[in-house]
Amino acid sequence: MTDIAIIGGGPAGLSAAVQARARGKSVTVYTNDIHRNWLCRTPLVDNYLGLPGISGKEMMERFFDHAKRAGAQVEEKRITSVLPMGKTFLLSAGSQVMEAQSIILAMGAAKSPQIPGEQQLMGKGVSTCATCDGMLYRGKRVLVVAQSPLALEDSIFLYEIGCEVTVVNPGGRTNLEGLPETIPVISGSKLALEGADHAVGLTVDRILYPADCVFLIRDTSAPDALVPGLVLDSGFIKTARDQSTSIPGVFAAGDCTGLPLQVGKAVGEGLTAALSAISWLASR
CATH class of the missing domain: 3.50.50.60 (FAD/NAD(P)-binding domain)
Incomplete structure (x- = not known):
């Protein structure tokens, strides 16, 4: 200690x-x-x-x-x-x-400013730590919002433990070189978390992408x-x-x-x- x-x-x-x-x-x-x-x-x-x-x-x-x-x-x-x-x-x-x-x-x-819905849904299908919570979503759909270079490592980790991963790269600002081609990448600018008592996905430029968990990866x-x-x-x-x-x-x-x-x-x-x-x- x-x-x-x-x-x-x-x-x-x-x-x-x-x-x-x-x-x-x-x-x-x-x-x-x-x-x-x-x-x-x-x-x-x-x-x-x-x-x-x-x-x-x-x-x-x-x-x-x-x-x-x-x-x-x-x-x-x-x-x-x-x-x-x-x-x-x-x-x-x-x-x-x-x-x-x-x-x-x-x-x-x-x-990075908070995404609409973040404060209400944190811990309810929204996480900031892939290595902490990723095992809870093996075999399930997850979205990784890349707001830091750490998102590359975390996306690969989630993919390797069996999550169905999609990466959201706002504005294409985060370098994702080395990301497996089998992981889809969405580039959008206007994001919002959706759900009442639990997140059901993320809206990117008014298109809803359903997910069991949304990981917000920031420095x-x-x-x-x-x-x-x-x-x-x-x-x-x-x-x-x-x-x-x-x-x-x-x-x-x-x-x-x-x-x-x-x-x-x-x-x-x-x-x-x-x-x-x-x-x-x-x-x-």
């Missing part, structure tokens, strides 16, 4: 990791490949104090190397749920379950879907000045807490979140 689990390996999460390690806490950072972080795709960052004219890729790699040298454990895992369990938290990543004493949410801001999940009961403000995690959230032991930092979406803000909030998590652990 780790002292502090950090979800997200961007500037906020890595800043939190460095600060926590400097104070002797064990830290595990759960992240996608750091080169998929939005900062790596920024050609020039010219407003970070002391580092003018640096590329986003170089900045991100420096942050990552610093956290690794500090002793943070980094694991490329997509966390799909965080559940308070008395004095600890359980984190799920597919079929794996990890445990931590405190949590720092630093997964960035969700770039970043809605915070309240990741941590049930988390209080949001305009879609962002609501925090106090010490970066604490509505759930004791859970802190948040960076873009997921709201504007401005800037590296400097993320790094500062990551530091504060780490110090607050350490104080919270000491007070128990």
